[in-house]
Amino acid sequence: MRIAVLFGGTNAERDVSIASAAQVFGALRERGHDVVAVDSARGRLDEAEIDDFVASAVAYDPPDPGELPAHAPLSRLTAEDGELRGVDVVFLALHGGSGEDGTVQANLDAANIPYTGSGILGSALAMDKELSKHLFRAAGVPTPDWLMAPANPAEVAAKIGYPAIVKPNRQGSTIGLTVVKGADQLNAAVETALDFDREVMIEKFVAGREFVVGVVDGRPLAVGEIVPQLGEIFDYQSKYQVGGAIETFPADLPAELSARIQELSVQAHRALKLGSYSRIDFRTDADGGIWCLEANTLPGMTATSLLPQSAAALGIGFPELCERLCELALEEHKNG
Numbered sequence: 001m002r003i004a005v006l007f008g009g010t011n012a013e014r015d016v017s018i019a020s021a022a023q024v025f026g027a028l029r030e031r032g033h034d035v036v037a038v039d040s041a042r043g044r045l046d047e048a049e050i051d052d053f054v055a056s057a058v059a060y061d062p063p064d065p066g067e068l069p070a071h072a073p074l075s076r077l078t079a080e081d082g083e084l085r086g087v088d089v090v091f092l093a094l095h096g097g098s099g100e101d102g103t104v105q106a107n108l109d110a111a112n113i114p115y116t117g118s119g120i121l122g123s124a125l126a127m128d129k130e131l132s133k134h135l136f137r138a139a140g141v142p143t144p145d146w147l148m149a150p151a152n153p154a155e156v157a158a159k160i161g162y163p164a165i166v167k168p169n170r171q172g173s174t175i176g177l178t179v180v181k182g183a184d185q186l187n188a189a190v191e192t193a194l195d196f197d198r199e200v201m202i203e204k205f206v207a208g209r210e211f212v213v214g215v216v217d218g219r220p221l222a223v224g225e226i227v228p229q230l231g232e233i234f235d236y237q238s239k240y241q242v243g244g245a246i247e248t249f250p251a252d253l254p255a256e257l258s259a260r261i262q263e264l265s266v267q268a269h270r271a272l273k274l275g276s277y278s279r280i281d282f283r284t285d286a287d288g289g290i291w292c293l294e295a296n297t298l299p300g301m302t303a304t305s306l307l308p309q310s311a312a313a314l315g316i317g318f319p320e321l322c323e324r325l326c327e328l329a330l331e332e333h334k335n336g
Contacts, residue, residue, distance in 0.1 A: 011097030153183030168197035222313035
């Protein structure tokens, strides 16, 4: 296959996208495919730029918004003479922003270019955490209670309780997220989240174990457990820095509980009308309750990211996984 790995973006998850793309690029070349790397903001990389690209890593903090490149017209990518010319399929290594909310997907659909991941609708639904939670509940998938800002501290105390999670409604990688321990911290946390989105969610904090499940081609992969080492939540630093978290695949769980989490992951995936793959995040509480936090339509895709680890626990290697996602994209495109 001739594959374009599309990465970069112009949002706070740009560094994460570059790291994913670099490893996907190498994995697909290892499988013998003709692979090109395309930065959505800057264009196709030439061979002289590949070495620096492949060696890229995620910095401790997200990039400063003022340092992000300007957004380039998506038509430049998808035109007949654009950066994606002549490819069989696009591997989307974008995270957040227009790369994960359905915007890029709409442009690729209009250009009749196959791509990995979910389509326009599923991408948009999963990116909007409030809409996702409504659909989870309609599908019988438990999810923590929530309010949308503005909400006064007394209302939060009565309906959600403290501690609470305050986060942008449409943002990934826990960027802009704060654990609020008391009413005096609420307004500042909302202001932080507003730096990344005009809508802010205030969610009940589930004190318990954290689990993730990959879903590929409608089937669940292995359940993994995440234990942050740099704080009480799996935040940006815990996700992308060496030693930031202990990640165990498969998780040490009773078979019945593991099977139930897998079952709920597929229900959540279907509720949001997601495509060939996703990663679903959960917490369990002290009473044994399972709570779905969110779905990720374009999760991190380095070899040590959570979805690849979920696959590796079932004997699916990283290069094989990347190739399979491209094959699924072509199948979905062919079948409409």
